[in-house]
Amino acid sequence: MKKHEVIGLLLAGGQGSRLGVLTKEIAKPAVLYGGKYRIIDFSLSNCINSGIHTVGVLTQYQPLKLNNHIGIGKPWDMDRLNGGLTILAPYLKNEKGEWYKGTANAVYQNIQYVDKIDPEYVVILSGDHIYKMNYSKMLAFHKEKKADATISVIEVPIEEASRYGIMNATEEGSIYEFEEKPEKPKSNLASMGVYIFSWKVLREYLIRDNAYQDSNNDFGKNIIPRMLNDGLSMWAYRFEGYWRDVGTIQAYWESNMDLIKRIPNFNLFDPGWRVYTPNPVQPAHYVGTNGSIKTSIVAEGCMVYGKVSNSVIFPGVYIGENAVVEDSIIMSNSVVKKGSYIKKTILDEKVVVGENAKIGIGQEVPNEYRPAIYNSGITVVGEYANIPAYAVIGKNVMIDMQVTEADFVTLEVESGKSIFKGGVEG
């Protein structure tokens, strides 16, 4: 058996709680993105395009859709005889079983998996980010610097730097300090959550970290600072290009909108770096005689009889006659019936919007139930929700998954309100 020089470990267990109802029943890496993808497709495609075809995907939170999506890794060409894709879920050991307590603990609990493959290096990735990156270049850098750990960094605007883990490094990239979300950032080099470690070194640090009772078992909070403390050879690898942590409703919406401009900020039309995903098996989409689509991306299986502009439309969506969709994200198999108007709204999968309903109009008031989540003027409708005909729904509104017409006490839902399944929060 040919030895694997490098493997990928993809942390896909995060909930992404700031995505609100979009991640209520799925993990953040499984959230749909860009008209046909799920967020995790970008990291997985980066792996295969970088020549890494052995990847462990660590799952924990609501993994059903994620597992279903990834399967045995066929779309990424990772259904291999030797290596390939393995889903690593927490499991019972001896008498006790435990959940992954943190990112480092998740890898710690899978030391056996890595040991069996025995690679020279591991790339630790998160399944939460949108970017195209060639990890093999980063690995070459890691080897050239004879590093113990290499952390991929990207320049962020200094005023936003306090939201990230900031690396303070020399001109050549040698890291001398790491600050997690610093109040007064000393540099604007933010960690992208992509690490390359020499496995022997990481293995030892994971075992030690696990022994500390007070540790958060987290790469950013514990492993990296401890390695720095011990004076290991740690390097920052500068990445230039599009990278987004689509962790909030606004960031998620903006990143989708980055795909639709004439010269998009993020270009998916790149035959040299394809992004792979399971095939939805739908016919090519159809635009009706009175239909119109402008500044948008539209996937297969859609039927567009109405008007769409500045939007991202996923496979199998139906947009009826005289319906208008603007500045919105409409996910797979949703139905927008005739005469309805949808503005700056995210419809999750299989939502039905009744005839002549209006969504996303009125005052901009933050959501009363979760002001920290729904505050950017975007209304979010959970999957399988049914919006009654003639409903008028404001901005920053949250419509829970699976709500039916019976859950609407009134057809007028003001900005900042929420509609819950059965009228009950939760």
Next chain:
Amino acid sequence: MNNILGIILTGGNSNNLGELSINRSSAAMPIGGKYRAIDFVLSNMVNSGVVSVGVITQYNFRSLMDHLGSGKEWDLDRRTKGLFIFPPFISPESNSWYRGSADALYNNLSFLRRSDEEYAIIAQGGNCIYKMDYTDMFDFHMQKDADITIVYREMTDFEPDDLKRLGIIQKDSDERLTDFQEKPLHPLSNNASIGIYIMKKSLLISLLEECVAHGDYDFVKDILIKKINSLKVYGYKFNGYWRSMCSVQLYYRTNMELLNPEIREELFKTGGKIFTKVKDETPAKYNYEAEVTNSIVGDGCIIEGIVQNSILFRGVTVNKGAVVKNSIIMQGSIIEDNAILVNTILDKNVQVTQGKSLKGEDNWPIIVGRKAIV
């Protein structure tokens, strides 16, 4: 249906498709913005529960083999059974191309013998566009205790001239066939065979052996028509949409008919999906100037121009000011600024340069061969 062996005969001469079939067999003709003709019959087989399908190829089969691959997309990459592709081969008994449909089947007798299915369903021609569940036909075959069941359709939506290209049948009140005219000058009815046959595999083998022993090679002429009285040959009526893309006009018309929502509904939304090779293109992108109406658009297209009543396959670019009307634009073609295309078929990877204008007739589209630069 897992007791039925599927056989698709894709051979056939496709001279009537002109330039479009120079580099591909008629079964590999692109249709509907992303499909190849054979996707329909193959998906019908899979959706009907047939799990072992042999595709017998001859004419320009490279593009077809490339398309089918291991049968992954049709869920036919199986450990046992699955998809088998049979191009012609040389052996001590045979050193020529397939001389006809019966000869093609005869040359692959070992496939028929080795498989453990009791029945066989043969689809002649991989270029027919329709959605059909063969299960009902099989039930009919059993219920009639037939030796051979063929599928016929009332071709009321065909021009009288088109009927002359089909096999016309006559039947009694019990749906038993009394006559079969292959490509008749004077069709006696508008009930035409659509080239689907079910029979016991053992019967098929003995008919083929007999046929080839007499020096005959054609399944319809030398077997079906000759045996129409001595065997119980029944006709099963199919009422759905059906087109054979055997000429440029029919190819053009069939593609254009997919703009009809009822036909699309029947083909794509009812009775299972139509599977095809995956290309991993990104969703189509419409820029601000795009004006697309009554058209089918594949993944990976970038549109800035005007598109009306047309079919755009995957990865087509329509630049600003360009106008595409009543046209079929195959994969990867580029239509530059201000170019005008009316009633035109562009084969794959054609480039229409700035300001050029191509206009065909309503029923006689202009064809531009692949990789051409206009």
